[in-house]
Amino acid sequence: MFNLEKTDPARHEFEGLAMKHVNPLFSAALRLTKNERDAEDLVQDTFLRAYRFFDKFERGTNIKAWLFKILTNTFINRYRRTVKERSIVEGSEREAVHERFISREASDYAANPEQFFFDRLLSDDVLRAVDSLPIDFRMVVILADLQEFSYKEIAEILDVPVGTVMSRLYRGRRLLQKALAVYAVASGVLRAPVVSEAIDLEAFRRSRGKTA
Amino acid sequence: MSTHPTDVSAEMDCAELARTLDAFLDAELAESEHAQVEEHLASCPSCWAEADAAGRLHDALRSRLRSAMGAGTPQGRASPELRSRIHLALVEERTPRWRRLLTPLRVAAVAACAAGVLLVLVTQDGSNPLVDEAIRKHTRDLPLEVTAAAVGPESVAGWFAGKLDFNPSPPQFRGAGVRLVGARLSHIQDRPAAYVRYDLPRGHLGLFILDDPDRRFHEAGRVVHAGPATVRLINARGFNVAMWRRNEIVYSLVSDLDEQDLARLVESAQGLGDK
Numbered sequence: 001m002f003n004l005e006k007t008d009p010a011r012h013e014f015e016g017l018a019m020k021h022v023n024p025l026f027s028a029a030l031r032l033t034k035n036e037r038d039a040e041d042l043v044q045d046t047f048l049r050a051y052r053f054f055d056k057f058e059r060g061t062n063i064k065a066w067l068f069k070i071l072t073n074t075f076i077n078r079y080r081r082t083v084k085e086r087s088i089v090e091g092s093e094r095e096a097v098h099e100r101f102i103s104r105e106a107s108d109y110a111a112n113p114e115q116f117f118f119d120r121l122l123s124d125d126v127l128r129a130v131d132s133l134p135i136d137f138r139m140v141v142i143l144a145d146l147q148e149f150s151y152k153e154i155a156e157i158l159d160v161p162v163g164t165v166m167s168r169l170y171r172g173r174r175l176l177q178k179a180l181a182v183y184a185v186a187s188g189v190l191r192a193p194v195v196s197e198a199i200d201l202e203a204f205r206r207s208r209g210k211t212a
Numbered sequence: 213m214s215t216h217p218t219d220v221s222a223e224m225d226c227a228e229l230a231r232t233l234d235a236f237l238d239a240e241l242a243e244s245e246h247a248q249v250e251e252h253l254a255s256c257p258s259c260w261a262e263a264d265a266a267g268r269l270h271d272a273l274r275s276r277l278r279s280a281m282g283a284g285t286p287q288g289r290a291s292p293e294l295r296s297r298i299h300l301a302l303v304e305e306r307t308p309r310w311r312r313l314l315t316p317l318r319v320a321a322v323a324a325c326a327a328g329v330l331l332v333l334v335t336q337d338g339s340n341p342l343v344d345e346a347i348r349k350h351t352r353d354l355p356l357e358v359t360a361a362a363v364g365p366e367s368v369a370g371w372f373a374g375k376l377d378f379n380p381s382p383p384q385f386r387g388a389g390v391r392l393v394g395a396r397l398s399h400i401q402d403r404p405a406a407y408v409r410y411d412l413p414r415g416h417l418g419l420f421i422l423d424d425p426d427r428r429f430h431e432a433g434r435v436v437h438a439g440p441a442t443v444r445l446i447n448a449r450g451f452n453v454a455m456w457r458r459n460e461i462v463y464s465l466v467s468d469l470d471e472q473d474l475a476r477l478v479e480s481a482q483g484l485g486d487k
Contacts, residue, residue, distance in 0.1 A: 118276040
């Protein structure tokens, strides 16, 4: 066999730096593509592209942010067209119901044990809630609240102004709280708001179908 | 956005605080801005209560996201297969073109070419991924993702629904003692494939099913006819492999049966051909 591995210091350096971030990249890819196979392809493409442009990477800067930038660009260029977007947080009627439920002031949450309903939600429901966010919001929430990138890093990754990051994050977090509440009500973790039409019928049926 | 009566002497008012609260909680404010917010909070109980609640919500959301898809969860962890796929892709990527031409397989093919007739044997037994890679994957014996014991043999094929872009309908084997064990997702080269494992009284069968609309996988081997289907048999690395095509789907059945038994098994199978 030819052993080429030892003759390749560039690849060693690249793998040493980049492979440390394969888990967060995969996690983000999975939330973008919503399926494991596409996510794995996306991560592999990301690594190949990053490797091809490795000479352009400024040593000493944040390689994780650089890899995430390549991941999102690759996704937008290649996969976004083929991934079907679905959203449970759209639809004006449901919106109105949730708005009433969530728009209570944060101080209400403080006075109420319901604020901890996140912990009682199934992880599957959390993932579904995240996946239900429109892609721009989903991306920003994942980068900020899961990967803990700074606003400035996110702005660079997504190539948008910091102000856009802040407004997307503000809106994305609130959409996510809403979506989580929908699943919490549907799975009985959270009491429905007093208004009688408040249960989201579709989410309710989904959750019933799941446990049946 | 909420506004509270400005009954405090701090420079920042309640409306401003509400606007900067997210950035404050995200630790994005400059030191002086941060100090201003803290100053306001110290003197405004209602903003303090709001910031406290928002802070707890902020932390709860982050920690729930971590526990649902952080590094400690299956959703947040790249599989060993993906890691090795990336590694191999990088090795291949880096290898200069002239070296890639000299991979052992091609060296063998070139040598065979020089030897004339041998080439046929090499391309038949050596370079077909439907044979080579299928055997390698089959012998690795990776854990199954769905088992007949758990879901019933009739539900195993249905498990692939939504996981592949094509419908992998495995044939029904009627040979004595063929027992469906289970299935997993696999791939041959970069093509996603269904893998179904069967037990025999002595030995195992591994069936790979993948779609090949542009006919990338060439056909080779000894031809036998099984009903309407044309099946090709190839011996490689001690395994007998049967391959056939049904419209755009190709099947590769890896077995440790001898050629005659494999031919008999394939002939007895239902659902091999187009009709």
